[in-house]
Amino acid sequence: MRNIFLFIRRYFNFLFFLVLQIIALSFLFRYNKFHEAAFMGVANEITGRVGAQYSNVEYYFHLKKTNEALASQNETLLNALKDNIQSPDTASIFVKDTLSFDSLGNNARKYIWRLARVVNKSVSLQNNYLTIHRGEKQGVTKDMGVTGPDGAVGIVVNTSENFAVVMTILNRRSSISAKLKRTGEITKIHWDGDSPEFVTMTNLPVSVPVAKGDSVITSGYSLAFPPGILIGTIDEVVKDPASNFYRLKVKTATNFYNVEYVYVVDNMQAEEQKKLEEATRRNQ
Amino acid sequence: MNKLLKNIIRFILFILVQVFVLFQVKPLHQFIVPYLYFLYILWLPFNTPRAGLALVGFAFGLSLDYFTKTPGLHAAACTLIAYLRPFLINILIRQEGAELNYRSPSITSMGLTPYATYIFILTFIHNGYLVFLEWLDFGTFSYFIGKVLATTGVSMLLIFVVELLFFRKEKFRTNTA
Numbered sequence: 114m115r116n117i118f119l120f121i122r123r124y125f126n127f128l129f130f131l132v133l134q135i136i137a138l139s140f141l142f143r144y145n146k147f148h149e150a151a152f153m154g155v156a157n158e159i160t161g162r163v164g165a166q167y168s169n170v171e172y173y174f175h176l177k178k179t180n181e182a183l184a185s186q187n188e189t190l191l192n193a194l195k196d197n198i199q200s201p202d203t204a205s206i207f208v209k210d211t212l213s214f215d216s217l218g219n220n221a222r223k224y225i226w227r228l229a230r231v232v233n234k235s236v237s238l239q240n241n242y243l244t245i246h247r248g249e250k251q252g253v254t255k256d257m258g259v260t261g262p263d264g265a266v267g268i269v270v271n272t273s274e275n276f277a278v279v280m281t282i283l284n285r286r287s288s289i290s291a292k293l294k295r296t297g298e299i300t301k302i303h304w305d306g307d308s309p310e311f312v313t314m315t316n317l318p319v320s321v322p323v324a325k326g327d328s329v330i331t332s333g334y335s336l337a338f339p340p341g342i343l344i345g346t347i348d349e350v351v352k353d354p355a356s357n358f359y360r361l362k363v364k365t366a367t368n369f370y371n372v373e374y375v376y377v378v379d380n381m382q383a384e385e386q387k388k389l390e391e392a393t394r395r396n397q
Numbered sequence: 398m399n400k401l402l403k404n405i406i407r408f409i410l411f412i413l414v415q416v417f418v419l420f421q422v423k424p425l426h427q428f429i430v431p432y433l434y435f436l437y438i439l440w441l442p443f444n445t446p447r448a449g450l451a452l453v454g455f456a457f458g459l460s461l462d463y464f465t466k467t468p469g470l471h472a473a474a475c476t477l478i479a480y481l482r483p484f485l486i487n488i489l490i491r492q493e494g495a496e497l498n499y500r501s502p503s504i505t506s507m508g509l510t511p512y513a514t515y516i517f518i519l520t521f522i523h524n525g526y527l528v529f530l531e532w533l534d535f536g537t538f539s540y541f542i543g544k545v546l547a548t549t550g551v552s553m554l555l556i557f558v559v560e561l562l563f564f565r566k567e568k569f570r571t572n573t574a
Contacts, residue, residue: 140469
């Protein structure tokens, strides 16, 4: 017993170092798997608040670009209004159904969009995250999709009371179900860590006709994003000679350097769908 | 200024500069990530106890981790260099007792070559371990090698600039003072 104490005293520094190292590594590997870590909630509140202070200053430098993005999004939305359509032929009627309740009085609304301000972001790392000033108290929960005025941004991975952390598509762990707008093929989009302006689309067979400039949109298969949100446009088409698949370089629609406002998309039917799919998987 | 207060202010400044300046810089290449923050650990006073060094390293790395949302990554690397620091100083110190006559490692207290070696070895170890932990998660071997070399180069350049800009005056301390 005495020898054990002597041993601990002799090598206290080394043992202390080992303990700290093990704590750090267990934090890291646990977070890599589950996006959870000790004190993460408190830390989110603090780093979020610091980031909010900083972004108040930085905000002015991006004001022009933010305005342009929001204005062009307004333009798109104005063009989608039903008042824009008027036919001289009174026999034809234009019907645009905006009812959110079906005939039985059930709420048929699937998506709710909530505005959030970006308070902290990184683009230069291999796993990039955004912090937004909206959290559990304001209705943000894990796994919700996040879009910007120009296109898809990422998925919420962690929330605290007033802040939420978003894993952007510029993240090694990110994988988003995507669709070619023109032909309708559905594959996945991920990031190879190279440039913050490009993501990669793989597993698309060479038989599909693709061209530079084609739009890539969200597929609607994922629970997080509504279908048809722009992810980016094809910038370069590379045929992989080893397999029969394309490797497409996609320019992201969102400019991650100056994204200031984002929308958190709440899929209200996600719970039911998830439950059903999980139950099916369990039964097989 | 009080030594403790000075180090606390430095702690906060290094974290803020790393998060809000260096990590916001548009990267030239995926390998080029400007890491400077760990200079804080290299600048800590000579007489910091070894267990204290490891603890400060851990806390410092973890605070950066909470900003970058990678809990444990920078903490592990910082704890490692904080632990190795005293061994390296013992080997590299120019003459007997220099660590008693001066407060903290610098060009004045250690001499240019030993100080440069000290900085280079710990930078290399820090970046190597950091990228190694990243590599366990994703990436190829060329990614690992390329990124270690590129980040070490960039870090050395940044530290050189910082040493020139913020020259730390080191007073020679004697027993009588």
